[in-house]
Amino acid sequence: MEISHFKDMYIAELQELVSVEAQLADALLRMAGAASHPALKRLLIHHRAEAETQGDRLTTILLKHGADPTAHTDQAMQALITETRKMLIILTDDDLRDAGVIASAQKLEHYEMAAYGTAAALAGQLDLRDEQKMLHLSLEEEKRADALLTQLAKGEVNRDAVAA
Ligand SMILES: [Fe+2]
DSSP, X not given: OOHHHHHHHHHHHHHHHHHHHHHHHHHHHHHHHHXXXXXXXXXXXXXXXXXXXXXXXXXHHHHHTTOOTTSOOOHHHHHHHHHXXXXXXXOOSHHHHHHHHHHHHHHHHHHHHHHHHHHHHHHHHTXXXXXXXXXXXXXXXXXXXXXXXXXXXXXXXXXXXHHO
């Protein structure tokens, strides 16, 4: 395949991701509001700040390529966030809702991890090493957030839900 096709795919992937990060930043704030456990609230607020930084990184890269960061709305993320909202309405018990918040946040994180993995691989194929490093940095932040959510899920948050 011609390298210019990879470039088009790369830019489209970044335009999706910048929309994903903006939507996630909003969703994380709502999810933090719905969460009861202080450690979970803190984690969501912290990751929201990371999402904003990650969005800035993507915007920087897109502008460098002369591409519009507002060109795309990621509909898969919209659908995932709608599902999250529906689930949080159903779960009225605090501890169960926390478990639901963690499960939803992990779905969103895994979607982001897949997208960053693809974007970083494309940057590598296009030999855009600095951009690849920036995308890897974001990918590592997503992985860390996901690991912390797993820790919370295995620890006291879900134990509280089981005891409720
Ligand atoms: Fe992110």
